[in-house]
């Protein structure tokens with residue numbers, strides 16, 4: 001329970017590993033954290049917002065153009081609220097958006113707007129991960145002080161073996177605790 005009182009923005013993006021965000025969300029709330037989930041439109045093809053809303057016990061931010069309950073835009077409100085901005089899983093696309101500073105959706109807009117530490121857990125096909133573009137983008141994020149949770153080796157959803165599996169829930173939660181506690 002040592003994440004008591006910690007506020008975590010959990011951003012979920014369009015990777016096949018998005019279903020694992022349910023376990024991450026659950027583990028964080030069981031550790032005492034308050035979790036608010038953000039999703040890209042593509043993430044919703046892999047996991048239902050209802051699942052993450054129920055597990056986090058908070059509304060899921062998924063549409064930058066939805067009328068916010070209060071006056072403040074939701075991405076700014078969450079960016080200001082969070083103690084930690086965790087992206088799990090992080091696609092090659094969102095990593096590229098972060099590196100360049102593009103903000104086409106609520107996840108990338110919140111990344112730019114927050115001053116909370118960012119913890120990024122990539123998950124993708126091994127060739128996508130090894131591509132010089134992805135490696136250069138990850139290096140940019142590291143050089144800014146963002147922390148990357150290294151993907152694991154294993155059997156990837158595309159059928160190949162290699163590095164690119166989302167790090168385990170335990171590794172991700174442990175890294176969160178190392179940053180926040």
Ligand SMILES: Cc1cc2nc3c(=O)[nH]c(=O)nc-3n(C[C@H](O)[C@H](O)[C@H](O)COP(=O)(O)O)c2cc1C
Nearest residue numbers: 013014015016017040042043091092093094123124
């Ligand atoms: C079945 C399927 C699985 C995918 N898995 C991944 C993945 O694990 N990692 C990744 O970077 N992209 C993956 N993609 C591609 C992304 O969904 C795509 O680049 C998308 O534009 C990412 O959007 P987002 O970053 O805004 O969530 C997958 C696509 C499909 C159709």
